[in-house]
Amino acid sequence: MQRVIRAALIAAALLAAPPLAPARAAQPYAERVREKTLPNGLKILLLEDHKAPVAVFQIWYRVGSRNEQVGKTGLSHMLEHLMFKGTHKVGPEEYSKIIQRNGGNDNAFTADDATTYFVQLASDRLQVVVDLESDRMQNLSFDDAQFEPEHKVVMEERRLRTGNNPVASLFEQVNATAYTAHPYHWPTIGWMEDIQQLTREDALAYYRTYYAPENAFIVCAGDFSADALLAEIDKSFAPVPLGDAPPAVRGIEPVQQGERRTVLRREAQLPFVAIAYHVPNLHSADGPALEVLSAILSGGKSARLYQQLVYEKRLARDAGSSFELTSLDPGLFFVYAQPFPGKSAAQIEKELLAQVERLQQTPVAAQELTKAKNGLEAGFILAQDSLFYQALLLGQYEVAGDWRLVDTYVPSIRAVTADDLMRVAAFYLTPSNRTIGTLDPLPGPPGRPAPPPMPPQGMVH
Amino acid sequence: MADQKRKAKSAELKATVRTIVPTLSTRFSLWAFSFLVIVRVATANAADPAADRRTLPNGALLIVSEQHALPMVVVQMIIDAGARRDPHGQEGLAALTADLLTEGTKTRSATQISAAADFIGASLGSSADTDYASLSLTVLGKDLDTGLTLLTDILLHPSFPDAEVKRRREAALANMKANEDDPGNVAQRVFVHSLFGDEPYGHLAIGTPPTVPGLTRKDLVAFYERYYRPEHSIITVVGDVTAADIEQRLQNGLKDWSPANVPAFAYPSIGAPHPVTLTVQKPISQANIILGQRGVARDNPDYYALTIMNYVLGGGGFSSRLLDNIRTKAGLAYSVGSFFSVNKSPGSFQVVMQTKNESANDAIQRACDEIARIRTEPISDDELKEAKLYLTGSFPLRLDTNAKIAGFLAQVEFFNLGADYADTYAQRINAVTKEDVLRAAQQYLQPEQLELVVVANLEQAKIPTTAPCGRNPES
Numbered sequence: 001m002q003r004v005i006r007a008a009l010i011a012a013a014l015l016a017a018p019p020l021a022p023a024r025a026a027q028p029y030a031e032r033v034r035e036k037t038l039p040n041g042l043k044i045l046l047l048e049d050h051k052a053p054v055a056v057f058q059i060w061y062r063v064g065s066r067n068e069q070v071g072k073t074g075l076s077h078m079l080e081h082l083m084f085k086g087t088h089k090v091g092p093e094e095y096s097k098i099i100q101r102n103g104g105n106d107n108a109f110t111a112d113d114a115t116t117y118f119v120q121l122a123s124d125r126l127q128v129v130v131d132l133e134s135d136r137m138q139n140l141s142f143d144d145a146q147f148e149p150e151h152k153v154v155m156e157e158r159r160l161r162t163g164n165n166p167v168a169s170l171f172e173q174v175n176a177t178a179y180t181a182h183p184y185h186w187p188t189i190g191w192m193e194d195i196q197q198l199t200r201e202d203a204l205a206y207y208r209t210y211y212a213p214e215n216a217f218i219v220c221a222g223d224f225s226a227d228a229l230l231a232e233i234d235k236s237f238a239p240v241p242l243g244d245a246p247p248a249v250r251g252i253e254p255v256q257q258g259e260r261r262t263v264l265r266r267e268a269q270l271p272f273v274a275i276a277y278h279v280p281n282l283h284s285a286d287g288p289a290l291e292v293l294s295a296i297l298s299g300g301k302s303a304r305l306y307q308q309l310v311y312e313k314r315l316a317r318d319a320g321s322s323f324e325l326t327s328l329d330p331g332l333f334f335v336y337a338q339p340f341p342g343k344s345a346a347q348i349e350k351e352l353l354a355q356v357e358r359l360q361q362t363p364v365a366a367q368e369l370t371k372a373k374n375g376l377e378a379g380f381i382l383a384q385d386s387l388f389y390q391a392l393l394l395g396q397y398e399v400a401g402d403w404r405l406v407d408t409y410v411p412s413i414r415a416v417t418a419d420d421l422m423r424v425a426a427f428y429l430t431p432s433n434r435t436i437g438t439l440d441p442l443p444g445p446p447g448r449p450a451p452p453p454m455p456p457q458g459m460v461h
Numbered sequence: 462m463a464d465q466k467r468k469a470k471s472a473e474l475k476a477t478v479r480t481i482v483p484t485l486s487t488r489f490s491l492w493a494f495s496f497l498v499i500v501r502v503a504t505a506n507a508a509d510p511a512a513d514r515r516t517l518p519n520g521a522l523l524i525v526s527e528q529h530a531l532p533m534v535v536v537q538m539i540i541d542a543g544a545r546r547d548p549h550g551q552e553g554l555a556a557l558t559a560d561l562l563t564e565g566t567k568t569r570s571a572t573q574i575s576a577a578a579d580f581i582g583a584s585l586g587s588s589a590d591t592d593y594a595s596l597s598l599t600v601l602g603k604d605l606d607t608g609l610t611l612l613t614d615i616l617l618h619p620s621f622p623d624a625e626v627k628r629r630r631e632a633a634l635a636n637m638k639a640n641e642d643d644p645g646n647v648a649q650r651v652f653v654h655s656l657f658g659d660e661p662y663g664h665l666a667i668g669t670p671p672t673v674p675g676l677t678r679k680d681l682v683a684f685y686e687r688y689y690r691p692e693h694s695i696i697t698v699v700g701d702v703t704a705a706d707i708e709q710r711l712q713n714g715l716k717d718w719s720p721a722n723v724p725a726f727a728y729p730s731i732g733a734p735h736p737v738t739l740t741v742q743k744p745i746s747q748a749n750i751i752l753g754q755r756g757v758a759r760d761n762p763d764y765y766a767l768t769i770m771n772y773v774l775g776g777g778g779f780s781s782r783l784l785d786n787i788r789t790k791a792g793l794a795y796s797v798g799s800f801f802s803v804n805k806s807p808g809s810f811q812v813v814m815q816t817k818n819e820s821a822n823d824a825i826q827r828a829c830d831e832i833a834r835i836r837t838e839p840i841s842d843d844e845l846k847e848a849k850l851y852l853t854g855s856f857p858l859r860l861d862t863n864a865k866i867a868g869f870l871a872q873v874e875f876f877n878l879g880a881d882y883a884d885t886y887a888q889r890i891n892a893v894t895k896e897d898v899l900r901a902a903q904q905y906l907q908p909e910q911l912e913l914v915v916v917a918n919l920e921q922a923k924i925p926t927t928a929p930c931g932r933n934p935e936s
Binding site for chain 1: 528530531532533535563571572575576578579580581582583584599601628631632634635636638639641642643644743744745746747749777778779780785788789790791792793794795796815816817847850851853854855856857858860861862863864
């Protein structure tokens with residue numbers, strides 16, 4: 001199970017304060033971020049933060065697996081890899097070498113709603129990134145000799161992330177079962193059978209459709225002068241021509257009418273249970289209550305799922321919940337757990353559902369509610385230790401609708417009441433709105449037990 | 462359990478990135494360890510790691526770096542109670558001891574500790590790595606008192622309740638079982654045991670299925686009493702504090718922590734190389750491969766030449782030869798690289814990669830070829846220059862958060878790198894010549910000593926029993 005810093009917990013309060021400033025009021029991002037949109041539609045968000053002589057530069061394209069078609073899933077991610085294959089000016093894989101020569105690190109990631117490229121480096125080198133990005137927004141160029149090996153690399157990536165990971169495979173199946181009509185149905189990396197059939201032409205056509213200034217925005221945070229950087233970005237990106245508006249995504253997920261189940265049978269050490277409910281996101285007034293609900297369930301070791309399933313009842317090795325406020329279209333609220341050896345998936349499922357019912361029937365006590373809110377607020381402030389996560393948060397809100405909504409996070413969490421939690425739990429976390437996924441381990445091949453701690457087959461040479 | 466607050470998010474399970482740096486080992490690697498790569502930060506407003514360093518009356522070292530940009534404080538404590546101290550037959554003792562610190566003190570139950578930390582939104586955790594145990598606290602400045610009270614309580618007064626020992630012992634066993642579903646973890650476990658045998662570095666910190674069930678409360682208390690002592694301990698505090706204030710608070714909080722003449726750790730004599738090929742059958746589509754051998758300790762004077770050598774060979778991401786050969790040119794792997802696991806005592810050198818079962822032998826041969834090449838010809842002037850530019854130029858990124866500064870300062874101290882380390886690192890890197898790199902490659906990469914571990918569907922991978930790099934491709 002990947003554990004990652006909750007990027008969705010970031011917001012105000014950072015000031016480049018003089019030493020020992022006695023008290024610091026939370027300063028809204030709206031007052032800290034410099035925003036400008038160029039005539040060609042490229043939006044730029046700049047956040048000055050001078051605590052270290054570094055910067056993070058992110059360019060976001062509003063295209064992800066949500067924009068893909070049946071039979072060509074994984075194309076957004078395939079293109080992400082190919083974006084490093086060069087332009088008329090920059091050779092294949094030169095991008096990273098140039099960044100590294102400048103003491104920087106670069107990477108990129110693809111998600112449902114967006115594709116993001118980023119560089120972290122000393123802030124006096126930002127011009128290098130600005131120029132590389134404006135170049136590859138217009139001039140991507142690669143031939144079959146570059147496409148073919150990268151095509152194989154992406155298949156290896158799928159084997160690594162999903163093929164060899166039973167729990168990741170289960171989550172993929174639960175998503176595919178919960179979504180029937182909306183493109184959140186398929187995994188971001190794509191189905192292996194689709195990846196295999198992607199072509200260079202598919203990728204170039206996708207690039208021409210979606211990689212244009214009005215379908216992108218830049219977020220840069222760090223130790224720079226916003227005025228000077230804005231001028232540099234303007235100069236570099238202004239000549240990029242306005243493209244055609246990309247096609248809208250039309251899939252709408254119908255209301256679920258009855259529980260769905262999916263079972264994944266494959267060799268694994270332990271079962272796993274994941275339960276998903278369709279829920280709204282930050283575009284709904286119920287979003288903050290769902291965020292707090294998730295914290296009540298799994299915001300720390302004292303939260304309910306760990307206390308009940310892992311600690312008190314000793315049924316689960318691990319238990320948790322997850323919810324995303326920032327998405328373009330409505331997402332899923334997950335509760336999940338992995339049984340202790342000897343405990344069954346059925347026991348775990350029953351207990352997870354009992355925890356959901358408790359939320360619907362009994363108000364959360366005041367102290368527990370305060371604890372959950374404190375945890376979310378503290379996480380929001382502590383995450384500002386990282387420039388990267390501040391930029392990521394702005395980008396996630398911008399993709400989902402508007403970066404300014406980030407300033408609503410703390411007030412909206414504070415406003416949630418115990419009644420809200422009960423109402424939201426009763427409305428969304430219902431049997432007919434849930435998909436239950438179970439990983440049902442197959443035993444290993446007969447006569448060959450699971451690998452013991454000592455290597456089973458060795459040859460001294 | 463510090464990351465208990467961090468959640469697996471469905472979106473992250475779906476999201477996917479261009480490349481990942483494998484988290485291969487709990488030990489430091491040159492690969493992941495580039496935060497020890499330092500040049501002077503001249504910028505006036507830099508996150509200057511410059512820190513106040515003082516010794517508390519009980520012998521613990523306190524290092525404070527005042528960083529006032531955010532109303533938060535990070536505390537990290539390093540105790541010489543890592544898994545290298547595990548007695549033979551009790552592998553997992555250090556990790557279980559560290560794990561139990563948060564599971565009950567003389568005045569607080571496990572649940573009271575976690576509830577108190579959660580109520581202020583703090584991260585409070587304890588764990589053991591190979592070389593040391595660590596305790597950490599991340600807390601808002603306004604809640605520093607509460608956070609420090611909890612931290613000092615779990616450090617000084619853990620009660621190791623029988624019921625909690627049983628719980629966490631079972632959890633460790635369950636975690637080991639779950640880890641068997643991660644073929645990369647299986648390969649790492651098999652590799653370190655093959656390479657180091659029964660030496661202190663021969664097991665993962667979590668322990669082994671045969672030894673963990675036998676660990677009792679009595680064992681944990683004895684381990685704790687013996688090793689959780691101030692004299693080899695390092696406390697770093699980074700954030701919105703003053704050195705004088707934090708020293709006062711910790712002197713009070715830790716006044717009952719007394720030294721006990723803990724002997725310095727001595728690594729036993731190192732066994733002779735016994736190169737082997739080890740395979741583990743799993744019904745998976747991709748072979749997980751480790752090709753490696755014994756490496757060096759952090760205090761090895763060739764550390765800097767090896768840092769550059771490894772950057773060029775497999776540590777430098779898309780600038781490295783292994784990645785260029787195996788990923789970019791051949792498309793055989795998504796993740797491929799090499800690193801030195803640089804510990805207090807000599808650790809390992811590893812090439813780590815994953816490729817579909819059918820191409821395992823091709824990928825291994827390519828790795829062998831690159832190892833042979835870097836031993837036979839000097840790296841190019843461009844390669845040397847690019848490695849130096851990256852290693853020196855990326856320094857500011859190693860210190861751009863309070864959490865990173867705390868880790869950096871603790872490790873500079875743990876490895877005795879010297880207060881002027883930040884000033885001298887760039888000089889040391891820049892002093893390395895192509896000849897140094899070639900000599901280091903020839904001295905520390907010994908193809909005839911390479912061990913190979915492959916976790917794969919072996920019917921498809923068809924790994925031969927012969928030495929992986931036995932045939933010199935030049936001949």
